[in-house]
Amino acid sequence: xxxxxEILGRIRAANTAAQxxxxxxxxxxERRSPHAPGxxxxxxxxxxxxxxxxxxxxxxPSDGVDDALAQAVAGYRPVLLPPDAPWELDGTRDSxxxxxxxxxxxxxxxxxxxxxxxxxxxxxxxxxxxxxxxAITLVPDVHVCVVRADQVVGSVPELVAALxxxxxxxxxxxxxxxxxxxxxRVEGVHGPRTLVVVLTEPA
Amino acid sequence: MSTDLGLPRFAxxxxxxxxxxxxxxxxxxxxxADSQLRRNLGHATxxxxxxxxxxxxxxxxxxxxxxxxEAIKAATMARLDEHLERLEAEVTRRGGAVHWARxxxxxxxxxxxxxxxxxxxxxxxxxxxxTQEIGLNEALAAAGVDTxxxxxxxxxxxxxxxxxxxxxxxxxHRNRAEIREIFLREMPGVDxxxxxxxRRLAMAARSYLRERFLxxxxxxxxxxxxxxxxxxxxxxxxxxxxxxxxxxxxTLITVMGIEKxxxxxxxxxxxxxxxxxxxxxxRMNPYTSVWTGVTPGDGPAEVHLVLLDNGRTATLxxxxxxxxxxxxxxxxxxxxxxxxxxxxGHAYGSVYPGPIGAVLSPQLTGVExxxxxxxxxxxxxxxxxxxxxxxxxxxxxVRLRAQHVEARREASRVPSAEAVAMAAAAWxxxxxxxxxxxxxxxxxxxxxxxxxxxxxxxxxxxxxxTAGRDAPRPPAETFREWWARERG
Numbered sequence: 001x002x003x004x005x006e007i008l009g010r011i012r013a014a015n016t017a018a019q020x021x022x023x024x025x026x027x028x029x030e031r032r033s034p035h036a037p038g039x040x041x042x043x044x045x046x047x048x049x050x051x052x053x054x055x056x057x058x059x060x061p062s063d064g065v066d067d068a069l070a071q072a073v074a075g076y077r078p079v080l081l082p083p084d085a086p087w088e089l090d091g092t093r094d095s096x097x098x099x100x101x102x103x104x105x106x107x108x109x110x111x112x113x114x115x116x117x118x119x120x121x122x123x124x125x126x127x128x129x130x131x132x133x134x135a136i137t138l139v140p141d142v143h144v145c146v147v148r149a150d151q152v153v154g155s156v157p158e159l160v161a162a163l164x165x166x167x168x169x170x171x172x173x174x175x176x177x178x179x180x181x182x183x184x185r186v187e188g189v190h191g192p193r194t195l196v197v198v199l200t201e202p203a
Numbered sequence: 204m205s206t207d208l209g210l211p212r213f214a215x216x217x218x219x220x221x222x223x224x225x226x227x228x229x230x231x232x233x234x235x236a237d238s239q240l241r242r243n244l245g246h247a248t249x250x251x252x253x254x255x256x257x258x259x260x261x262x263x264x265x266x267x268x269x270x271x272x273e274a275i276k277a278a279t280m281a282r283l284d285e286h287l288e289r290l291e292a293e294v295t296r297r298g299g300a301v302h303w304a305r306x307x308x309x310x311x312x313x314x315x316x317x318x319x320x321x322x323x324x325x326x327x328x329x330x331x332x333x334t335q336e337i338g339l340n341e342a343l344a345a346a347g348v349d350t351x352x353x354x355x356x357x358x359x360x361x362x363x364x365x366x367x368x369x370x371x372x373x374x375x376h377r378n379r380a381e382i383r384e385i386f387l388r389e390m391p392g393v394d395x396x397x398x399x400x401x402r403r404l405a406m407a408a409r410s411y412l413r414e415r416f417l418x419x420x421x422x423x424x425x426x427x428x429x430x431x432x433x434x435x436x437x438x439x440x441x442x443x444x445x446x447x448x449x450x451x452x453x454t455l456i457t458v459m460g461i462e463k464x465x466x467x468x469x470x471x472x473x474x475x476x477x478x479x480x481x482x483x484x485x486r487m488n489p490y491t492s493v494w495t496g497v498t499p500g501d502g503p504a505e506v507h508l509v510l511l512d513n514g515r516t517a518t519l520x521x522x523x524x525x526x527x528x529x530x531x532x533x534x535x536x537x538x539x540x541x542x543x544x545x546x547x548g549h550a551y552g553s554v555y556p557g558p559i560g561a562v563l564s565p566q567l568t569g570v571e572x573x574x575x576x577x578x579x580x581x582x583x584x585x586x587x588x589x590x591x592x593x594x595x596x597x598x599x600x601v602r603l604r605a606q607h608v609e610a611r612r613e614a615s616r617v618p619s620a621e622a623v624a625m626a627a628a629a630w631x632x633x634x635x636x637x638x639x640x641x642x643x644x645x646x647x648x649x650x651x652x653x654x655x656x657x658x659x660x661x662x663x664x665x666x667x668x669t670a671g672r673d674a675p676r677p678p679a680e681t682f683r684e685w686w687a688r689e690r691g
Contacts, residue, residue, distance in 0.1 A: 003303040004291075007461065010211045010516035011284040018522035022281040025274040029267035029473070049486065096500060100417040100451045120479075120487035133501040134450045134492075138443065139417075156487075157472035165433035165468050166297075168501050169493035171475075176443035177489050180356035180372055181379055181401040182243075183250040189355065189405050190412065191443025191490060 033119065033154020042118040042152050043199060049121025053174025054187045055195040061203040065146060069110055072144045072196045076108035080140055082132030085110065087146075094132050103135055108142035109192075114169075116152045117159035121174065123147060123197065124159060126167040134168055143192040145172075149201045212306065213569040214514035219307040219338040220366075221514075221568050223552015226575040228671060230550040240376055244547050247375045248538045254484025255535060255589070261486070262476070271473045273593040276529035279466055280519060286431040286464045287510060293434025297496020299506040306513045311342035313509050314423065314456055318348055321454050321505075323420045329438060329445045330354035331425025332532055333458045333511055335367060335554040339423070350423075351415055353444035355408050362389040368548030368556065370534035371482055376547050379404065412444070422448035422503070426459040427531070428474060429508070432467050435495040436508065439478060439488050449492045455503040460511050462528040474531060477591035481533035514567030523602050527563045529592045536586035536596060542579055551576060558586035562599040570606050577603035620664045645677045652676040 001009070035041040047057045060068045066088045073079050079091035080103070089110060112130030116123045123145055125131050130146070137143050153159055163169055176191030187193065214221050223230060234240060259265055279286055291301040302317075304310035318326060326343065328334070328350055340350045352361040359374040360367050363385040367373030374382070383399040390411050397407055424445070428437045436457055438445045449455060465474065479488045497506050519525045537543045537557030548556030553564035553573065561580060565573035577600045586596040611619060618626075631641045652658045657673040660666065668674065680688075 003305050003309060006305060007303050007510070007512045007516065008284045008287070010512065011287075011461075011519065014211050014516050014520035014525075015281060015283070017520045018525055020281040020522075020525075022278045023274065025278055026267070026270050029264040029271055029476075031472070053489075104413075104417060117487075122487045127498070127501055134446070135502075138446050138450055156476050157469075160469065160472040160475065163493075165430065165435045165493065165495055168495070168498045169491075170446065171487070171491040171493075173485070173487040173489050175489065176441065178355045178405055178442045179251075179483060180354070180359070180374060180442075181382055181404055183247045183254075183372065183375075184401045186402050186405045189409055189442035189444070190353075190416065190447055 030155060031157040033158065035118075035154050037153045037158070038149045038151075042154050043149055043201065045154075046116060046118040046121060046147075046152055047199065049118065050174065050195075050197055053121055053177075055121075055174050055197055057197045057199060059199045059201065062148070062200045063203045065198060065200055068198050069144060069146070072198060073108050073110065073142070076142050078106055080106040080109040080136055082111055082130055082136065084130055084132075086112075086130055094136050100135065100139060103139035106140040108144060109136050109140040110144045110146070111137055112146045112148075113151060115159060115162040116147045117156060118152055118154050120156060120159075122156075122159060123172045124163055125170045125172065126163060128167065134170055137170065137172075138191055141192055142194045142196070143172075144196045144198060146198045146200065149199070152199075211516035211520045212512075212514070213517050213572075214336075214567045215306050215308060216568075216572070218311070218342075219336055219513070220554045221336060221564050222572050223550075225552065227550055227552070227579040228575060230552060231546040231579070234546045234550045239378070240547055241545060243376055243378045244544055247372065248544050251372075251484055251538050255481060255538070256484075258480045258484055258486055262480070268473055268476055269591055269593050272477050272531075272591055273529065275465060275470050275473060276592050277526075279464060280462070280525060280528060282466075283461065283464070283519070286466055287461055289431040290429050290434060290464055291510075293432070294436075294496055294506075294508050295434075297434050299434070299496040299508055302507060302509045304509055304511045304513070307337035307511075310337050310458060310509055310511050310513070311339055314339060314458065315342055315346045315348070317454075317456050317507055318343065318421055319346065321421050323348075323454075325349040325351065325415075325419070326421040326423050327351050327353050327415060327419040327448050327452065328357075329422070329424040329440070329448045330357045330373070331423070331458060332370065332554060333425045333460050334423060337458070337511070337513060339458065351412070353412055353416070353448060354440075355405060355442060355444075358408055358412070359385060362386065366549060367554060369537060370532050370555070370557070372534075376549070416444075416447040416451060419448070419452045421454045421456070422452040424448055424455065424457045426457050426463055426508075427478065428471065429459055429464045430466075430468050430471065431464050433495055435468070435493050437471070438492050440491075441483065441489045443490060446490055446492055449494060450502050453503055454505040454507075455494075456507045456509065458509045458511055460513075461515055478531055478533055481531075481535040481589065481591040517569070518563070518566040521566065524562070524566050524599055526594050527559065527566055527599060529594055530559050530563065531592060533591055535589040535591065539585040539589050541581060541583060541585070546579075551579065558596045558600075559594070562594075562596055562603060565603055570603055571610055574607050574610075577607060620667060624664070639683065642681045642683070646679075648677045649679065
C-alpha cells in the first residue's frame with residue numbers, strides 16, 4: 001500500500017476508534033468592526049497601530065500623492081517601481097529579468113496595496129494593481145506603500161474576506177523585526193528596515 | 204517502514220528529536236543548577252507573558268475566538284482524511300506536487316531526493332518544528348547537503364552547536380553576551396568589534412545571511428496552516444527570513460504535519476487573531492506569507508508539499524489525547540509554566556518542550572518512550588488558561604500518567620514502590636483506628652526539620668518522594684486530636 005492510502009486509512013481507523021463526530025463551530029466573535037471601511041475612525045486607528053510598530057505614516061489628500069512619494073524617497077536612489085505604477089515618480093519599473101542581485105541594487109521601492117486592516121496595523125499585498133511581484137517589496141531596504149482610504153477595513157475577518165486565496169499574499173505589519181535576543185524587539189532584520197505608509201484621503 | 208494496513212503507528216526510534224537521552228527529573232537537575240540559565244529564562248518568560256496579557260486584554264471577544272478555534276480544530280480532526288484529500292487536490296491543481304510521509308525516515312528520504320533532483324548542494328531553511336522533529340538537517344548533512352537556518356534564534360542555535368529550547372524563541376536560554384561570543388567564534392567574516400547590543404547582533408546576522416538568500420536555489424519551510432478548500436499554505440514570521448526563503452529560490456519544499464490543515468479560507472480569520480497575540484504578544488506578526496501552488500512570474504517555479512504522519516494518527520486514535528493535535532505552536536503555555544520557567548526546554552528531551560510537549564511527545568512516541576514527561580507538571584492549570592485553542596493540558600497529563608501506570612503494571616509482576624505505598628495508604632485510610640495509629644506514628648518524624656518546618660530528605664523508600672519535593676514536618680497535634688480536645 002502506498003503512503004498516501006496508508007495514512008488516510010490510519011486516520012479513518014483512528015477516528016473510528018475515538019468515535020469522532022463533527023460538531024458545529026460557534027462564531028460568536030466580532031466579525032465586523034463597528035466602523036465602516038474608510039471611515040475617519042479607522043484611518044486614525046490604522047495610523048496609531050502602524051506608528052506603534054515603528055512605521056512612518058504620511059497622510060495626504062489624494063491629489064498630493066506624487067509630492068508625498070517624491071519626498072518619501074528623497075535621499076534614496078535608485079528607486080524601484082512595479083511595472084504598472086500609476087504615479088509621476090522618477091524610478092525604474094520592475095522587469096522579469098531582474099534577479100535577486102539586481103533587486104538588491106535598489107535603495108527603495110514604491111507600491112500600492114490590496115487592502116489594509118486598522119485594528120492590527122496590517123497592509124496586504126496580493127500582486128494586484130500597482131503592487132508587482134513579491135520579491136520587489138522584500139529586497140530593497142525601504143518600502144513606501146500607498147494606502148487609499150477606501151482600502152482600509154476594521155477587523156481581521158474583514159481583511160481575510162477581502163483577499164483572494166488564489167493570489168500570492170503578503171501581510172505586512174510594520175517593518176521586519178526580531179525579538180530573538182532576550183525578547184527585546186529590534187526593528188529591521190531581513191525585510192525592509194524602513195516602512196513608510198502614504199495614506200491618502202479623497203481631496 | 205510499516206507494511207500493516209492502516210494501523211496507526213508511533214514515531215520510529217533512532218531518527219529525529221522526540222526522545223531525550225535522560226529522564227526529565229535527571230535532566231532538570233542539571234538545568235536547575237545553572238543559575239545563568241534560570242536568570243535568562245526568568246527574564247524572557249516574564250517579558251513575553253506581560254506582552255501577551257496586554258494584547259489579549261485588548262480583545263473583548265477573546266473567549267469567543269478561543270471557543271471558535273477549539274471547535275474548528277475538533278471539527279477538522281473528525282474529517283481529517285477528507286480535508287487532506289481536498290488539500291492535495293487543490294495544491295496539485297495549482298501546479299504544486301504533494302508527497303505523503305508515514306514517518307520521519309520517509310519524510311527525510313523524500314526531501315533529500317527532491318533536493319538532489321535540483322542539483323543544488325545547499326538549502327536555506329525557515330524555522331519549522333516539523334523539520335526539527337524529524338531531524339531533517341542531519342539527514343541532509345548525511346547526503347552532503349549544506350543546510351542554513353535563517354531565523355535569528357535558529358542561527359544562534361545552529362552556530363552554537365546547540366539544541367532549540369523554546370518553540371518560538373529557540374535560543375531563549377542564551378543572553379546577549381553569550382550570543383555575541385557565539386557570533387565572534389563561529390560567524391565567518393564577522394566584525395571583531397561586535398558589541399552585545401541586540402541591534403548590532405541582529406545586523407550581524409543580516410549581513411551574514413544576505414548573500415546566501417540572494418544566491419539560494421532551494422528553500423525548505425514548514426507551514427503554520429494549510430487551507431483545504433483553496434490549497435493555500437501559510438508561514439507566519441517576523442524577520443523577513445521566511446519571505447526570503449519562500450519568494451527568492453526556484454524550488455520550495457514545505458514539510459507540514461497532517462494536523463495543520465484547516466477546512467476553509469474563512470477559518471484563518473480566527474487563527475490569524477489567536478496566534479500572534481498568544482505567541483509573540485503582538486496584534487499581528489510583521490510578516491505572513493500565503494502561497495497557493497505556483498504563480499508564474501512570482502516566486503518559486505517548483506513547489507512541493509510533504510504531508511507528515513510520524514505518530515500523529517496514533518495520537519488521533521485516543522478520544523481525549525487527540526486534542527494535543529489542535530496545538531498551533533504558539534508557545535504561550537511554555538511562558539506561563541512554573542516548571543518550564545525553571546528548567547528550560549532542554550530538560551524535556553524533545554523539540555516540543557513545556558506543557559504541550561509533555562502531552563504531545565509521549566503520544567507521538569508512545570508513552571513508555573517519554574514516560575517521565577507527563578509527570579513534569581504541577582497540574583496548576585495555567586497552560587489551559589492561556590491556550591488559544593483551549594487544550595485541557597492538565598487532564599491530558601493525568602490521562603497519560605494513568606496510561607504509564609497501567610503499562611508498568613502490565614509489564615512487571617512486581618508492583619512498584621509507589622504502587623505499594625498507595626495500596627498501604629488506601630488500607631490505612633479505610634479504617635479510622637488504623638488512620639489514628641498512623642497519625643500517631645508519623646509524629647516520630649518531628650525530630651527532623653525543626654528549623655525549616657520541612658523534611659527535605661526521608662529514608663528509602665520515601666526518599667523517592669523527597670528527591671523532588673519537601674515533605675511537611677508532622678504537626679505536634681493532629682486535627683482529630685484538636686477536635687476531640689476542643690469539641691469532644
